[in-house]
Amino acid sequence: MKYVDEFRNKDIAKKLAKEIANEADASRQYNLMEFCGGHTHAIFRYGVQDLMPDNVHFVHGPGCPVCVLPIPRIDNAIELAEQGAIVCTYGDMMRVPASKKNSLIKAKAAGSDIRMVYSTQDVLKIAQDNPNREVVFFAIGFETTTPPTAVAIKIAAAKELKNFSVFCNHVLTPAAIQHILQSPEVRELGEVHIDGFYGPSHVSSIIGSAPYDYFANEFQKPVVIAGFEPLDVMQSTLMLIRQINEGRFEVENEYTRVVTPNGNEKAQAIVSEVFELRRSFEWRGLGDVPYSALKIKSEFSEFDAERRFVVSKSTGKDVKGCECPAILRGVKKPTDCKLFGTICTPDNPMGSCMVSSEGSCAAYWSYGRFRLDMAKDKSLEAAQ
Amino acid sequence: MSQMEKRFPTKINMRTGKVDMTHGSGGRAMAQLIEELFVKHFDNELLAQGNDQAVFNAPKGRMVMSVDGHVVSPLFFPGGDIGSLSVHGTINDVAMSGAKPLYLSAGFILEEGFALADLERIVISMAKAAKEAGVPIVTGDTKVVERGNGDGVFITTTGIGIVPEGLDISGSNAQAGDVILISGHIGDHGVAIMSSRENLSFETQIISDSAALHGLVADMVAAVPNIHTLRDPTRGGLAATLNEIAYQARVGMKLFEENIPLRGEVDAACEFLGLDPLYVANEGKLVAICPPDKAKKLLSVMRAHSLGRDAAIIGEVVKDDMGFVTMETGFGGTRIVDWLAGEQLPRIC
Numbered sequence: 001m002k003y004v005d006e007f008r009n010k011d012i013a014k015k016l017a018k019e020i021a022n023e024a025d026a027s028r029q030y031n032l033m034e035f036c037g038g039h040t041h042a043i044f045r046y047g048v049q050d051l052m053p054d055n056v057h058f059v060h061g062p063g064c065p066v067c068v069l070p071i072p073r074i075d076n077a078i079e080l081a082e083q084g085a086i087v088c089t090y091g092d093m094m095r096v097p098a099s100k101k102n103s104l105i106k107a108k109a110a111g112s113d114i115r116m117v118y119s120t121q122d123v124l125k126i127a128q129d130n131p132n133r134e135v136v137f138f139a140i141g142f143e144t145t146t147p148p149t150a151v152a153i154k155i156a157a158a159k160e161l162k163n164f165s166v167f168c169n170h171v172l173t174p175a176a177i178q179h180i181l182q183s184p185e186v187r188e189l190g191e192v193h194i195d196g197f198y199g200p201s202h203v204s205s206i207i208g209s210a211p212y213d214y215f216a217n218e219f220q221k222p223v224v225i226a227g228f229e230p231l232d233v234m235q236s237t238l239m240l241i242r243q244i245n246e247g248r249f250e251v252e253n254e255y256t257r258v259v260t261p262n263g264n265e266k267a268q269a270i271v272s273e274v275f276e277l278r279r280s281f282e283w284r285g286l287g288d289v290p291y292s293a294l295k296i297k298s299e300f301s302e303f304d305a306e307r308r309f310v311v312s313k314s315t316g317k318d319v320k321g322c323e324c325p326a327i328l329r330g331v332k333k334p335t336d337c338k339l340f341g342t343i344c345t346p347d348n349p350m351g352s353c354m355v356s357s358e359g360s361c362a363a364y365w366s367y368g369r370f371r372l373d374m375a376k377d378k379s380l381e382a383a384q
Numbered sequence: 385m386s387q388m389e390k391r392f393p394t395k396i397n398m399r400t401g402k403v404d405m406t407h408g409s410g411g412r413a414m415a416q417l418i419e420e421l422f423v424k425h426f427d428n429e430l431l432a433q434g435n436d437q438a439v440f441n442a443p444k445g446r447m448v449m450s451v452d453g454h455v456v457s458p459l460f461f462p463g464g465d466i467g468s469l470s471v472h473g474t475i476n477d478v479a480m481s482g483a484k485p486l487y488l489s490a491g492f493i494l495e496e497g498f499a500l501a502d503l504e505r506i507v508i509s510m511a512k513a514a515k516e517a518g519v520p521i522v523t524g525d526t527k528v529v530e531r532g533n534g535d536g537v538f539i540t541t542t543g544i545g546i547v548p549e550g551l552d553i554s555g556s557n558a559q560a561g562d563v564i565l566i567s568g569h570i571g572d573h574g575v576a577i578m579s580s581r582e583n584l585s586f587e588t589q590i591i592s593d594s595a596a597l598h599g600l601v602a603d604m605v606a607a608v609p610n611i612h613t614l615r616d617p618t619r620g621g622l623a624a625t626l627n628e629i630a631y632q633a634r635v636g637m638k639l640f641e642e643n644i645p646l647r648g649e650v651d652a653a654c655e656f657l658g659l660d661p662l663y664v665a666n667e668g669k670l671v672a673i674c675p676p677d678k679a680k681k682l683l684s685v686m687r688a689h690s691l692g693r694d695a696a697i698i699g700e701v702v703k704d705d706m707g708f709v710t711m712e713t714g715f716g717g718t719r720i721v722d723w724l725a726g727e728q729l730p731r732i733c
Contacts, residue, residue, distance in 0.1 A: 001648055001651050001652050001655065004652075004655060008714060008715055010714060010715055010716045013715055013716050014716060017716075044719065045660075045713070045719060046713050046714075046715040046717050046719070047713050047715065047716070047717015047718045047719045048715070048717055049717070050716070050717040050718055051715075051716060051717060230715050230717075345725070346725030347725050357658070362725075365722070365725075366720075366722045366725065367719045367720055367722070368708065368710075368719065368720025368722055
């Protein structure tokens with residue numbers, strides 16, 4: 001596969017692993033947070049941890065779009081479907097737990113018309129094919145999935161589609177990173193040590209690298225924007241280690257083949273035409289984060305499901321014992337959760353992090369890192 | 385025969401006709417459909433006898449029986465359709481015991497309003513697949529459900545076969561030290577189906593690998609009678625199959641990603657759909673597990689057969705009470721290859 005295989009090359013990986021081992025200072029620990037679930041996924045799928053020295057640790061961040069959506073928003077989407085609307089959403093959203101052990105996939109089984117789509121264009125087609133039904137797009141995701149939603153709203157406006165609307169849950173990356181860095185666990189309590197960040201790859205292709213300048217400076221943490229391929233992660237690790245060793249805290253761009261300083265300005269223009277900032281938005285794990293999400297501008301209010309329908313104020317909460325919130329902040333590891341692998345598995349997820357392949361718990365479970373570690377511990381014990 | 389012609393004065397209009405409730409009623413319309421469609425195309429003596437069952441002499445030895453329901457969507461896809469799939473699927477399930485498949489049955493659940501032209505196309509495809517495989521469809525059943533209660537057509541096929549003497553092939557026979565082989569590229573069927581799904585429809589040259597594997601199996605067991613395990617990695621793909629066997633035999637498996645045959649196009653399609661090819665379905669591939677000293681011989685026999693041309697040794701069975709399937713990734717790391725959880729859903733970001 002051209003343009004992909006080059007970034008999964010074993011020989012280059014070995015060379016990079018050697019360089020990382022050489023440059024990592026054995027007398028210190030490196031705690032590097034990958035914000036994006038895409039990085040988490042790559043690290044586990046390719047076994048990148050195996051190629052790292054023992055003192056380089058990946059701290060998994062909240063950048064999994066389905067993981068950070070709080071339960072009340074999913075309850076609302078189900079409610080819209082129960083009111084008779086066709087609710088369309090991306091596949092990963094279907095199994096995320098809502099209140100009362102419900103989920104979109106269970107609501108679908110119970111008779112609601114909930115459809116999995118691959119793009120916003122599918123939703124427009126469903127709306128056109130069902131002129132007598134309300135069709136709601138349950139829009140989720142970071143800056144990457146926002147432009148297609150904006151385009152869909154513009155197309156719907158141009159075509160005067162009367163039965164299409166968007167339940168907007170688009171969230172913003174820099175606000176979330178900043179929130180994590182400002183959290184007491186990081187700033188005061190010192191529970192979470194973060195020495196540097198892998199900046200998002202797809203998100204950065206839209207917003208560019210400039211938005212990270214502020215918190216690299218403010219919080220004095222290096223950021224390296226990294227592609228989603230395993231060699232990208234390794235190269236970025238090397239770049240982060242170098243910055244940390246040299247006491248630098250700059251925004252560097254490893255993913256230059258896609259990301260530019262200013263990003264995709266055309267996409268940004270469409271987004272700002274259709275959306276504006278919300279004063280505050282609740283994130284699972286992070287709580288209310290100011291100016292961290294988007295809402296539909298009043299010019300397009302007829303396409304805003306939140307204005308078009310009445311949804312109740314759900315007070316749904318995470319399942320008791322579920323550590324998703326702490327895991328999303330990097331405070332705990334999936335294996336620190338009592339539910340992990342006992343009652344919570346990808347087949348029967350209790351928390352959002354166990355659903356998407358980008359969620360830390362699902363990645364831990366599916367790629368079985370913890371089981372290999374357990375087996376290793378066991379054989380060490382036996383040897384002693 | 386003149387009496388019969390009177391029974392059905394006009395032929396069923398297969399070009400524009402639709403399935404209606406009378407086609408499953410047990411009355412004349414059903415009899416006519418059976419005669420003008422199923423008996424005509426499946427064309428064998430046992431079926432032509434017109435009984436509710438096929439009667440034949442039982443061969444001596446161990447017999448095998450397997451059943452498979454087919455609900456594929458869309459019904460027609462690159463490289464096959466629900467008809468050929470329903471024949472190949474059951475033949476393969478029978479063959480994975482090392483058996484020679486003998487006969488098939490076919491049960492149809494039709495939805496009211498389904499185009500007879502499509503049904504005929506499916507039946508012709510089944511007949512062709514059965515004929516090519518040399519395994520006749522000797523008995524069958526037809527039911528019709530009201531519109532909205534089915535999805536066009538569901539087909540259930542049952543197959544029976546006989547195991548050649550001296551073979552003992554089972555998932556539980558896999559043992560530490562054994563070698564794991566696969567008969568060719570993985571993921572073709574799943575990607576072909578995805579490419580023709582209404583809401584995806586991407587352009588690809590990939591066609592389903594749907595094929596009857598009993599010929600390949602016959603060559604394999606003739607050359608290496610002590611093959612321990614055979615299984616076709618259908619739903620859940622190679623990953624699910626190996627996990628099943630590991631659990632059944634209480635062993636672990638170690639795979640080498642670089643050795644697993646995967647077409648560039650399938651790899652690329654999986655990449656943009658966010659799928660892992662290890663979990664994507666196959667319909668014309670088999671996994672074989674054999675003692676290490678027989679692996680090379682088995683591989684060359686497989687490669688000599690047209691359906692095993694791209695066969696490869698992909699890993700080994702290891703001692704492991706926990707039943708892990710692990711894989712050395714092409715990148716040089718290690719990962720666990722777990723059971724498939726839920727449906728394999730695309731990533732969104």
